Amino acid sequence: MMPRRERSQTEQLRQALAEREEQLAEAHARLAAIEGSTSLRVGQALTAAARSPRRGLARLPRDLYRLWRGSGRRSSAARRGRAEPVLSYAAERQEARLLSGNAGLRDERLLVAGVLAGDLQGGIGASCGADIAPDARVLPLRPHDAQVTFDSVDADLLLVSASAAAPGGPWAHVGQPAVVDRTRVLRWVLESAAARGIPSVLLLDGPCPPGLRQLGFDQVHSGNLGVPLHRYNPVAAGPERSGGPLWVPSGVHPPARSEVLAGLDTLSEPLTGRGDLREQLRNVATAVTDDHHAALRLLACGVRVLLRTDGTVRSEDTTARLRGQLPGLSHTAATDDRELAQSVADLRSAGPLSESERRATLRELFREHASFTLLGGILRGVLPDYASRGIIAPGTRRSVTVLAHPRDDEEAHQLASDVLAQLHPPVAVAVPQAATRLPALRELHAHGVPIHGVPELPATGPTPGDGVATPGANGTAAAADTLVREPTPVDWARLAETAQTPWVAPWRGPVDTTHLVDAVCAAECSGAEAVGPALPPWRASDPEPEDTDSAQSGPDYVFTHAIRPTLARRDLMAEGTHPGVWSRHGARLLALGRCPAQAATPGAHGPS
Incomplete structure (x- = not known):
């Protein structure tokens, strides 16, 4: 169709x-x-x-x-x-x-016609267009040409943010009685969208003029578009976070009149488009803010956050829900400077986030509060048949295929257990054709996980003469003469060629439930082409290192020259070259070791 x-x-x-x-x-x-x-x-x-x-x-x-x-x-x-x-x-x-459009160009991303705030408006991270740029093409509408521009394209969604009505932008004060010309233009755009069957959404990410809400939107979404992890993340953060606490005003509420907050370092100028704000946040350990949306973006940068609320029931419920999910967030509803000073002192004594706290916080932000997650929810609410319209879901760019060479039925059972336990479940599993006859892999197929068998590719397993009994004709494994001991980069490439997802994850043994979600989150934050533990410089005479403690320890969320890939782009893995030379060919490699021991991950209630 x-x-x-x-x-x-x-x-x-x-x-x-x-x-x-x-x-x-x-x-x-x-x-x-x-x-x-x-x-x-x-x-x-x-x-x-x-x-x-x-x-x-x-x-x-x-x-x-x-x-x-x-x-x-x-x-x-x-x-x-x-x-x-x-x-x-x-x-x-x-x-x-x-x-x-251009000949031969097929872009199946969501096409959004937006009346959105720019980088210089609002508080921390007010650029809605940049937040959803990886998953949607944004066509900005301006008052002087909104009618012509909107009528000339076949948009999939009309998105209007309340923050666009803030002073200083082209849509400033839209929806207010004193600015009838801009309101008239926006009303015409909404009427045109309704006539053409294009859903419209109002994003309440700031104070909303009464006239704007009354224009008649198909859906009103409370809050902003979540945390754009490709913009706010701890990648290349300073090795020693010692600054803070830093006072980060929301830009929405009036500045707090408090001597305690006045004595703190205050965030410099808001977004300038050069990343100055994000660099400043990556070098401080703690921060104080009065907006829970800003608190989420501060947490994404690896900052321990104290959220100051106004004590209303709504704000307390929101804060309690966030505190149960994010270990790096604390809150206070102090009404006087004495209580507030004590909360700030406790925040300063807590110090920077530990590695396990930062990893758990990023994991929860990725699964529940990321921009692509909220955009997908909006899209499902107003456009349930988006798949039949040729639009790919925002989460498709994070889908993973697991590549595995199970040696025997015991390893196949371990593979099935690991795949089914992942918080970020893979879309499919690719194995050699001979390994598809292992009974343990049928469990994956029974749970709806497709198994892709690669013909003419030897499965890994014991070779003759090792003193290991070779299965016979009972269908539990491939014939002994087709088995090899260790897969080579070419073997991994053959498996990767069958994948239909942007990412592939080589499976080399037992992993925990956060294995894939941490790797995909790191790739989302960094834009890297491969993620895994950092390794020493590789030479052609060196074999591929085993999964040792030295390969798992070291710096995280920094770019490096050699890794043992936990997650990699499908095209990169399909080249068949050794991971030790990927960086020499221009690939961006991010170091990410195994997460330190920690308590049970909150919110582990299934796939996002």
Whole structure:
């Protein structure tokens, strides 16, 4: 079935082409009517007689008589039927290609027409367009050309943020009685969206003028678009976080009148587009804020946060829910400076987040509060049939295929247990064709996890002469002559070629439930092409290192030159080169070891 977007563009082309053919046929009919008119033919006869008086004047009475006799008859133009539009298949294909955009370019991301706040508006992280850029194409609408721009594209969603009405932007004060021109333009855009079947969403990420809410949106979403981990993360943070506490005002509420907060270092200028704010946050250990949205982004940068609330029931419920999920968040509802000073002192004594606290915090932000998660929820609420329209879900970019070479049924059972226990479950598992006959892998298929078998690829297992009994014809494993002891990079590449997901994860043994979610979260934060424990410089004579403690220890969330891949881009793994040379070929590698021992992860209630 052709996606709705392409079908709509083709229908627009067909209608435009038919209108052009009708106009051309009408022009031909008018020209024929003029050429067949009596006045024109009389003028032509007189002109011909004037050019040749000797012969023309002799024939002029006869010609005029014939014109008089035929003047009452139906003109030749009238006898000609209305010309039907000629629809050319080649022209239709050409016009459809032009309407679809650049030739050969297929972008299946969500197309959002947005009235959004810019980087210089609002408080911490007010740029909604940049927050969802990895998962959606954002078409900004401005008051002077919103009607023309919106009418010229086939958008999938109209997104309007309340923060766009803040002073200083092109849509400042929209929805207020004093600014009727911008409100009128936005109302026209909403009416056009409703007529064309484009859902509209109002994002309450700041103070909302009453007139803006009354324009009639299909859905009103309370809050912002979550935490954009590709913008706020602890990647390349300072090795020693000693600064703070840092006072981070929300930019929405008026500044707090407190001597305690006045004595703290205050966040410098808000977003400037150069990343200064994020660099400053990566070098402090603790911070205080009065906005829970800002608190989430501070936590994503690895900062321990004290959230100061106003004591209302709604704010207390929100804070209690967040504290139960995020170990790096504490809160206070202090009404005087003495209580607030004690809370700040406790925050300072707690110091920087530990490695396990930071990893657990990032994990929960990725699963519950990331921008792509909230955008996916909005999309499912207003556009449930987005898959049939040719739009990929925002979470598709984080899907993973596990690559494995199980040696025997015991390892296959361990593989099945690890895959089913993951907080970020993989989409599929790729194994050698000979290993698909292991009974333990049937458990994965029974739970809805597809098993992709790669033919002509030897499975890993005991080789003859090792003193290990080789399974017979009972179907529990492949024949002994097809088994090898250790997979090579070429073997991993053969498995990766069958994957249909952007990411692949080599499985080399037992892992915990947070194995994949931590790796995918690290890739989301860093934009790296491969994630795994850092390794010493690799030489061609060195074998691939085992999963030792030295390979698992070391710095995390920093770029390095060699890793043992826990997660890698499918195309990178499919090249078949040794991971030790990936960085020499320009790949971005992020160091991420095994998470330190910690308490049970809160909120482990299944896949996100």
